[in-house]
Amino acid sequence: MFEGFDTGVILKNLHFLIEGMQTTLLLTVVAMIGGLVLGTLLALSRLSPFKPLSFIAGSYVNFFRSMPLILVIFWFYFLVPHIVGRPVGGFYSVLVAFVLFEAAYYCEIMRAGIQSVRKGQVYAGQAVGLTYVQNMRYVVLPQAFRNMVPILLTQAIILFQDTSLVYVVGVKDFLVSADLVANRENRILEMFTTVAVVYLLICLAGSIFVRRLQRKFAT
């Protein structure tokens, strides 16, 4: 079954694959930070008593959550150059797509997290004279973040897997690099198996870590 499995081709192209993995990781980290910042703002808007603001944030979230990520990637691959007015390359387009798309998901996580903080805490903050911003900054968000860490990490693992979809516009991430090597060296079996194993190991390690964390927080 695996006779003639050529490990040499993996070693020979190792630096190329590592470069791809760096792009994947860069994309994951930037999309996570960007999505988290924008998602937090969205969550605060969604929970705000000012109705139009919460309506806009809610529509944003529902809109992005009903679209497949691939379609969002195509949208921004097409839109961003139009808006900027010059070609910007695939990487920046997908980066925008990922930040905006992830923000919708992080918003829902943040909202659940903020709502998990007991009302009494908010009232106590108001009672000692904190402004809305201070109350959020010093009382609500620190506790909310703590409750959310496991879900945020799970979302990061999903995001890490989802970045492979940049394949559709040819950004040279881990999968695309492996695909290029596979076609160049005619070693499809070796390269795709390697990709699967690498993703599996990283994500498995991540999810085991999250489970440990959950157990620690639960006690």
Place this chain on the structure above:
Amino acid sequence: MKYNWDWTVLISEPYMDWLISGFGWTIAVSLLAWILAFSLGSILGILRTVDNKILRGFATGYVELFRNIPLLVQMFLWYFVFPELLPHDAGMWVKRDLPMPEFTTAAVCLGLYTASRVAEQVRAGINSISIGQSHAGLAMGLTPAQVYRYVLLPVSYRIIVPPLTSEFLTIFKNSSVALTIGVLETTAQARQIEEYTFQGFEAFTAATLLYILVTSTVMLLMRLIEGRVRIPGMISLGAK
């Protein structure tokens, strides 16, 4: 920003037909994958809760394997690598004689992937029922199989309707990954229209609206089902 708007492109030949057939493929892939995911996921979810260590280990291994590899990579594995791993004749059959190879591969792959997620929901549903219920069943002389059939499953499936709804919505969105192995579903057709006509804005808007249509329809349907099957007084369990 210079852009020539032309919405008529969406209703002109052959682009309207492309969108309609793409939408059809999206529905076909998703429904076939859902049937597979729901049946296999139910079995795996139940196996994750049984006493037998080997069965439980198998189901856990399946879930971890399929959940931790990106769907796109799985798609490539099934389409490009799987036929190579089969014995020669079977591999040749898959490559040459499999009916509608892209469609079948995509639906099976998406089904197997989603099964791992459905399994987790089914397991969570069964685990959310207090252990006293199955003890009571056993004390009454039901066999373990009967406990599942008459006590645990009827309740747990009703509890997990909301999370299953979101899995069902996810499968429609994930069906777009099938375009990477050449299934011309909604997103692929929109992309193709953009490439032929440069009317990307119109094409992607049409695709977006089609997905929103599916999402809203499913949500409406599931809300009806949810209302019908809800167990009075057990709403808090469903939130778990």
